[in-house]
Amino acid sequence: MKNLLAAACLTVGLTSARPAHGPGEDPKAYPRSVATHATALTQALARRIHCNEGQYLAIKKLHLHYLEERRQMEFELGIANAPAAERDEQLSTAQYQYEQALNNILEPEQRLAYQQLRASFTAHRL
Helix, strand or coil: CHHHHHHHHHHHCCCCCCCCCCCCCCHHHCCHHHHHHHHHHHHHHHHHHCCCHHHHHHHHHHHHHHHHHHHHHHHHCCHHHCCHHHHHHHHHHHHHHHHHHHHHHCCHHHHHHHHHHHHHHHHHHC
């Protein structure tokens, strides 16, 4: 479970700061696999950082957007075939934007819990 959560957090770390969908947009517009994965990531993170309902929804939107953006980068923009330096630059930009968006959603103690979670995953994987 810890590895799944850590993988989810790293995956989420590559997302963008834009919301997943604006007011009035249907979340069902996302592929089912994206919606399912976003829900799983959000639930795993919520168990670790103990977020409220509003935060949960905002984080889920962030996950939806990230996963869809990642899917588009891989399949539509061909990032998988891009040179490593270019791919790393695009992914690091997306991760930075995600971190900024998540920091805006979380309370200070939740940010600390998230940072500890990321650090424990990194240390575990090394």
